[in-house]
Amino acid sequence: MATGSGAAAAAADAEEKESGSRMITLTSNEGKAFVVTEASARQSATIRSMVDDGGCVDKGFPLPNVDSKTLARVIQYCDEHGNKEAHTVDERAALAKFDKDFIAELDADKAFLYDVTMAANYLHIQGLFALTTQCIADTIKGKTPEEIRTAFGIEYDLTAQDEEEIKEEDTHA
Amino acid sequence: MECYGQRSIAGGGDDRLSALPDDILLDIMGNLGVREAGRMAVLSRRWQRLPGLLPRLVIDAREFEPAGLRAGGHARTKRAMERVAGAVESLLPGDRAIERLRLDVYLLRDESHTVRRVVERLNDAVDSGKVAAGGLELVFRATSGGGAPDQDQPSKRQARRLTRLLAAAASPNLLPSVAELSLVNLRFTPPALASLLGRCTGLEELGMYQSDAGFGAVLDVGHARLRRLAVHAGDEAMYKKLRVSSAPRLERVVVANWFCRYAPVSFGHVPCLRELHLKNKAVYYQEPVRLSKMLANAPHLVSLTLGFSSWRIWIEPEAAKQLEPMFSKLKSLVLTGIFRGCDLSWTLFLLQAAPSLKEFILEADKPLDAKAPSDIYGEMPKSDDVTWQVPEFQHHHLKHLEFSGFHEEEMHWRIVELVKERAANLQSIALDDGCQGCDVVANEYFLSGGIKNKKPVLLSVSHKRGSPPILTLV
Incomplete structure (x- = not known):
């Protein structure tokens, strides 16, 4: 029993490594190609479903809505979250720190932050989307409408x- | 097609918030809370209609408290609840669908008709299908007795009122639609609590905060969809035991403070349980907990946190073999609140029993000797009270040892040495004296040799700003 389940686990492990080691090409709207690990690309639900549907893994995925600068930044996020584990307190803390630094840098360039937000939405990268929308919300929080x-x-x-x-409605709330 | 990332959108300036499509703006507003989101309606025509489209509504009474009145005072909570009822009445009608509705409300000490207004609106929203099935999150907070000496006690009266209100006014569809329920500072009778929890058949998350069913009651939880469970007892909330009979999807359990003599929780069918946090300031009458027995039905734990914060180490030392079946998948072990001066070598039996462990985190408490322990904690044990055997073994998976509250004293150095000797593949050790802004003491020792000049250990020390130095074994 023990050896059986161990062997199965090892096989599953090997398979996971196999698929994780595949490389996938993403192409920006300027035609620039970015080669990423499958684990990294799978952060995007959009790409994940295309890969799982047996899509054109070899030909790569053109992303006509994302420019190179934005895609490079999005891939930076996906690499970190796709290729690193988050089982332990420490691994999670390292990811949280990455997120913090990542968003702080974006926050300094609002126009770029919106580009990344749009791309995260388009590619369905849930974690990145939550991160950027929270950041925008934090900017709004506590400001008067005029501000x-x-x-x-x-x-x-x-x-x-x-x-x-x-005003009428607001008196209720 | 619109191109994300091109800077040519006219009138953009630095900020193009309004260029984002509605669904993204709604997500942003969803992070703001209903009151703040409502304020954004005055921005422009486009923003005016957005609050009405939010798929997730959070109405939290604490956001509605008027600033002018005394915090925690009755007048303030009462006014906040009137506003909540108003907000619910103005936001819930209409024909749009709400995926998730979170209501965080106060129960008032002198009346329940404000909450009744809220419940009646909820009935409509649930019965009409406007709130998706399983889309409700409810938090009920009892308010304090207003300066009475027993104000910290969970409120029996407010629990009774809530029970009566839900029995009389809640639609039969209401409680089964609740996915998250938190009860704060409420003392029910055992049948009332059992019936309330029993009716919430779709529960995914349950939080009991200083809430119970009276002295010595057993809290029984068995929900098919339950994923997270938290029970935080205050000094006055005294359930005898938490019994999780069958919760096939339960992933995470937190139990903080218990007052029973024996193990605080028993698990039945919990095949998905991955994460367990147990924290207790043990008192003199409590027997040490035998982990192998308590966790016999939880063999898939990945992360375990044990918190002590008193002079008592409330677990029993065990043979590693006995614990191994429960610890075989454990990746992360955190021990917190261990008193200063405690010989930490006892912790090794846990390490030995968890061969897959990747990180081992120790947190020593602030020195307890600064404050005399109060009577109920019994006699202060001497530091050698916990002298369990130091096992000999090799650990192959441990990568990281972290010790916060580390002080340069022999006891603390000893555990670091002991772990280092046993963990063949240890990659990093982080030592932190737990004192923000103080310098960490470790470097010199490591570079000059071990306790009593054991063979010198070479380490590379990396400093990152704002985090403890990481000593990497080379």
Whole structure:
């Protein structure tokens, strides 16, 4: 029994390593090719499902909605989360630290942060998407509407009547 | 097709928040809480309609507390709850679907009709299918007795009221739709609690915070979908035992503080249990826990945390062979709150019993001698009270040893040496004196040799800012 399950586990392990060692090519909208491990590419649910459906692994995946700069950054995230384990407190702490530094760097360049957010959404990279949207939310938190409008360049187009209605509702809350 | 990443969108300036599509903006607002998200409605026309489209609504009474009134005071919680009821009444009607609705509410000491208003709206939302099945998260917090000396006791009266309210006003579909339930500071009668938990058939997460079913009661949990369970007892919450009969999907259990004489928890069918945290300030009448017995039905643990924070080490020393079946998959072991001056070599039997362990984390407590232990903790044991045998073995998987609260004293150096000798593939040791901003003491010792000048050990020391130095064996 013990040896049987051990052998099965070893086989599964080997298989996992096999598929994990495959390389996948992602191509940005500028036609630049990025070669990543399958484990890294599988961070994206979009790519994962294409790979699992027996898609064109060899030909690679063109990503017409993502430019090279953004894709490079997204891959940086996927490499870290796809290729590293997170079983232990320490491994998780290392990933958390990576996330913290990663997002701090993005936060300094808001336009780039939105690009990465859009790409994470398009590629369905859940962890990265949660990270970037939380970061944007944190920027908004605690600001007055006027401050938010200034910070984000939002044009004010409400009529006096709209505003009255909102105030009405807000007194409930 | 729109191109992500091109900078040519007109009028972008530095920030193009509004260029993001609605579904992303909704995700961002979802991270804000309903009150703050509601405030964003005044930004522009587009933002005005967004709060009404949020798929996940979080209505937390604590966000609605008026600033002017005394924190924790009755007037303040009452006003907050009136606002919550208003928010629920204005946000829940309408025909949009809500995937997840989280309500964190206070139970007031003098009335229950505010909560009733909330429950009635919930009934409608659940009965009409507007809130997805299994999409409810409810937190009920009893408010304190308002300055009475027994205010820290779980409230019996508010538990009774809640029980009555749910029996009378909750739709039969309401409780089965609850995926997460947290009860804070409530003391039920055993049948009332059993019935409440029994009706929440879809429960995925249960939290009992200073909440119980009276002195000596047994808390019985057996839910088909339960994945996470947390039981935090305060000094006054005294359940006798937590019994998890059958929870086939349960992954994580936290039990903090217990007052029973024997093992605080018993597991029936828990094939998915991976993570267990047990923390207790053991008192004099409590018998040490035999881990192999308590964990007999939990053989797949990956992560185990044991917290002590008193003079008592509340586990029994055991032969590694006996523990091994429960520890065979264990990857991470964390021992916290061990009193200063304790000879840590006893911890080795745990390491020996867990051959797959990858990290071993020790946290020594702040010196306890700064404060005399109170009577209930009994006599202060001498540091050699815990003198279990030091086993001889080789460990092949341990990669990382971490010791926070480390002090340059023989006891602490000894455990580091003992682990180092046994763990053949140890890669790193992190020592941290637990004191923010103090210099860590370790480097010199390692570079100059071991205790009593054992053979010198070469280490490379890497310093990263803001984290303890990592000593890497080379």
